Amino acid sequence: MCYSRLLQPLLWLLALACFKQHDVYVNGVKIPVDHIPRQSNPTKLPVDLSLASSNQFAYLAHIDIGGQDFRMLLDTGSADLWVVSSDCTEQDCQGVAKYNQSSSFASTNSSFHLTYLSGSVTGLIGTETVVVGPYEISTQILALANQTSGLALAGTGNSGILGLSFPVEASIPETLGRTLLENIMASYNETERYFAIKLGRDQDGSSFTIGELDPDFANSTSDFTYNSVSPLGNSVYNYWKLPLQGFTINHTVFPLSDSRVSGASSSIAVLDTGTTLILGPSADVDRFWQSVGGAKKTSSGWQVRCDRGIIVGVVLGGGNSTKEYVIDPADISWQQGSHAGEWCMGGVQANDGVISGDWLLGDTFLRNVYALHHVAANGQPPRIGLLGLTDPDASLAAFRQQRGNDPTPPAQILTNAHQSNSLGGGDICGIAAAGGFAFGAVMTLLLCFKPCRGKVSKY
Numbered sequence: 435m436c437y438s439r440l441l442q443p444l445l446w447l448l449a450l451a452c453f454k455q456h457d458v459y460v461n462g463v464k465i466p467v468d469h470i471p472r473q474s475n476p477t478k479l480p481v482d483l484s485l486a487s488s489n490q491f492a493y494l495a496h497i498d499i500g501g502q503d504f505r506m507l508l509d510t511g512s513a514d515l516w517v518v519s520s521d522c523t524e525q526d527c528q529g530v531a532k533y534n535q536s537s538s539f540a541s542t543n544s545s546f547h548l549t550y551l552s553g554s555v556t557g558l559i560g561t562e563t564v565v566v567g568p569y570e571i572s573t574q575i576l577a578l579a580n581q582t583s584g585l586a587l588a589g590t591g592n593s594g595i596l597g598l599s600f601p602v603e604a605s606i607p608e609t610l611g612r613t614l615l616e617n618i619m620a621s622y623n624e625t626e627r628y629f630a631i632k633l634g635r636d637q638d639g640s641s642f643t644i645g646e647l648d649p650d651f652a653n654s655t656s657d658f659t660y661n662s663v664s665p666l667g668n669s670v671y672n673y674w675k676l677p678l679q680g681f682t683i684n685h686t687v688f689p690l691s692d693s694r695v696s697g698a699s700s701s702i703a704v705l706d707t708g709t710t711l712i713l714g715p716s717a718d719v720d721r722f723w724q725s726v727g728g729a730k731k732t733s734s735g736w737q738v739r740c741d742r743g744i745i746v747g748v749v750l751g752g753g754n755s756t757k758e759y760v761i762d763p764a765d766i767s768w769q770q771g772s773h774a775g776e777w778c779m780g781g782v783q784a785n786d787g788v789i790s791g792d793w794l795l796g797d798t799f800l801r802n803v804y805a806l807h808h809v810a811a812n813g814q815p816p817r818i819g820l821l822g823l824t825d826p827d828a829s830l831a832a833f834r835q836q837r838g839n840d841p842t843p844p845a846q847i848l849t850n851a852h853q854s855n856s857l858g859g860g861d862i863c864g865i866a867a868a869g870g871f872a873f874g875a876v877m878t879l880l881l882c883f884k885p886c887r888g889k890v891s892k893y
Contacts, residue, residue, distance in 0.1 A: 462626065462646025463567035468494045468505060469637050470590045491797070492590040493633055493707060495642050498565035499576070500536035506596035508631065508642060509708030510674050510807065511794075513604040515564070515614045516546065516577035517594035519557060524581055529588030533578060538563045542610050546577035556581040559606055566618060566644070575611030595708075598629065598807070600671045600816075615809075618644060624811035628655075631707060632823075633801045651804040651823065658806050658819030661751040664695075664702050666790070669815070674807055675791050676818050678703035679756055682747035683725050684844070689851045691718050693792050702791035703750065705805060705818065709796035716784035718851065723780060726766075727845025736780035738767045741837040745826045748799060759822040763833040765798040 470492050494505035499517055506517070520532040544559040557580040564574040579594065587593070597604070601613045612620075619627040626645040630652075634640035641648040647655065666672045678701040681688040694715075695702045714722075719736065723729040728742040746766055747758040761781075769778040781798035788794055806819035834840070 462622075463569065463644050464646070464648060465567055465642045465644065466496045467508065467634075467640040467642045468496075469634050469640050470494055470505075470592075491710075492592060493640055493797070494590065494592050495596055497596065499533055500538055500562045502531070502533060502536075504531055504533070504593040505591060506594050507590070507592045507708060508598065509595050509706070510598045510631070511704065511706035511708045512595060512597035513599040513601055513613050513615070514577060514595060514597045514606055515574070516555060516557070516579050518582065518587065519578035519580050521578070521580040522582060524583060526585055527579070527582040527587055530591055530593045532593065535578075536562070538572075540573070542575075544607070544610060546579075546606065548605055554581075554583045555579045555585070559610060561611065564614065566614075569618075569621065571614070571617050573611070574614055574617060575606055576614075577606060598707075599673055602666070602670060602672050619809050627811045628806055628808035628819075630804065630806045631800070632804045633707065633797055635801060647806075648804075652821055655806065655819065658804075658821050659751065659755055659757045660808075660817050660819045661755045662814075663816040663818060664698070664791075665815070667697075671810075671816055673704045673706075673790055674816075674818055675702050675704040676750055677701070677752045677756075678793055679749040679751070681722065682745075682749065682758060683722075683847055684745055685747075686847045687849065688722065688725060688847060689849055690792070691715060691851045694789075695791060698792075700752070701793060703748075703793045703795050704788070704791040705795050705800065707797065707800060709794055710798065711796050712782045712798050713785035713788060713794040713796065714782065715792060716786050719782055719784040721848045721851070722782055725845055725847045728840070728842035729780060730777075734779075735783050737777040738780045739840075739842060740767055740769055740776060740778040741840050742767050742842055743830055743833045743837065743840045745830055747826075748795070750820065757820070757822070759799075759803050759820060760824045760826045760829070761799060761802050762824050762829040764829075764836075765801060767833075767837075768798065 493508045495508050497504060497506055504517055517533045518527045518530055520534045522532060539560055539562045541558060541560040546555070546557045546559045548555045555577075557578045559575065559577050561573040561575055564571045564576070597613065598615050601608055601616055604613050622645045629642065629644045630647055632639070632641040632648065632651050641651060647653070652658065661676045663671050664675045664677065677698075678690065680690050690701045693699070693701045720731065723731065723736050723738065726738065726742065726744055728739040730737055743763045744766060745763065746761045748761065749756060749758045751757055766781045767778045768781045785794070802822065802824040804821040804823055808817045808819065810816045
């Protein structure tokens with residue numbers, strides 16, 4: 435699905451021509467991001483009510499489509515741009531801002547349909563003027579969702595998806611146009627073809643920048659530790675993923691099972707802002723919680739005592755770029771607001787349906803790092819730069835101050851990792867159905883609010 439080498443220079447020039455700028459290259463920009471709690475009525479869902487107040491958030495960026503402002507879900511785990519159309523009359527797409535066709539819209543006469551585990555989107559593919567910050571793309575390919583089902587868009591008020599992954603994962607055919615990320619990156623000098631994301635814990639703590647860094651989190655690109663993106667094969671890239679060497683629990687090494695990715699020498703982790711939790715193989719996740727202690731596996735998945743304060747580290751990268759990134763204890767024992775009960779949802783859950791990697795690192799990990807995503811440039815492959823932002827001692831002290839002292843004695847770290855079982859068919863959202871969870875509807879919101887493409891998913 436990649437463009438040929440002969441066509442690539444022409445396509446970059448065409449992308450540059452779409453931008454209404456006087457200079458060949460543009461300056462960096464910061465895009466406003468909203469940190470939105472997901473609204474739902476748990477009394478209408480078959481849920482475990484002890485988890486009904488679980489900390490559910492989405493991260494929405496503001497962009498302009500056809501002169502209209504929308505909040506779109508930031509999703510590094512997909513590549514398409516789609517927005518709800520005014521023609522959508524289903525209950526599922528009510529309560530959100532809808533796109534009204536403007537004079538600058540041009541239809542391609544091609545249909546758009548995605549079937550997700552938790553619902554579906556159907557509509558029309560066309561081109562429209564899209565404004566990202568101060569920069570305008572005059573003929574951006576996108577899809578208008580005329581029908582949506584099972585996505586509960588009003589839960590966060592987002593009007594669609596802003597995909598930031600690689601074009602091989604786009605559902606809109608590449609023959610119709612380039613993804614939004616490709617067009618944006620074409621306007622920058624090669625050294626500045628990156629975007630950086632920080633997911634915050636409150637309304638003012640998030641950041642999404644393109645071609646520049648947010649000085650609130652980093653002053654120089656040299657502050658980051660870089661690793662090349664792990665390819666799908668033959669220099670083809672599908673997701674923002676990198677080697678995962680293992681975890682640490684209270685500074686003790688917690689090894690992982692052998693990778694199920696062909697040819698991988700270590701586990702592979704996918705960074706995905708469109709998913710809430712950390713997901714991994716069930717055998718490793720079970721062993722992880724047994725090593726944490728103060729946890730129980732129920733029909734609602736893994737739960738942990740709300741006062742269980744531990745320091746978990748994620749060891750990512752390879753060679754001299756291998757580094758540990760600490761997770762705040764509040765992202766492991768997961769609740770919203772003040773202490774409300776004895777048991778909280780575990781921030782790490784089982785999913786044996788990840789096939790593009792072994793682990794998926796969602797928001798419960800990404801809130802603890804500043805992540806720079808650099809596309810291929812200057813003859814170098816795409817790469818990920820990470821900067822850890824969580825201090826282990828300070829975060830543990832804050833956790834204990836809020837939750838109280840942890841009375842549970844330390845558990846024995848189970849280091850006997852086994853070889854992973856072979857995968858069956860499935861997709862990234864399999865946990866909500868195949869995991870046997872009684873509260874599948876809530877887990878669908880947590881895990882599958884992003885496009886979970888069912889049979890067409892490449893996870």
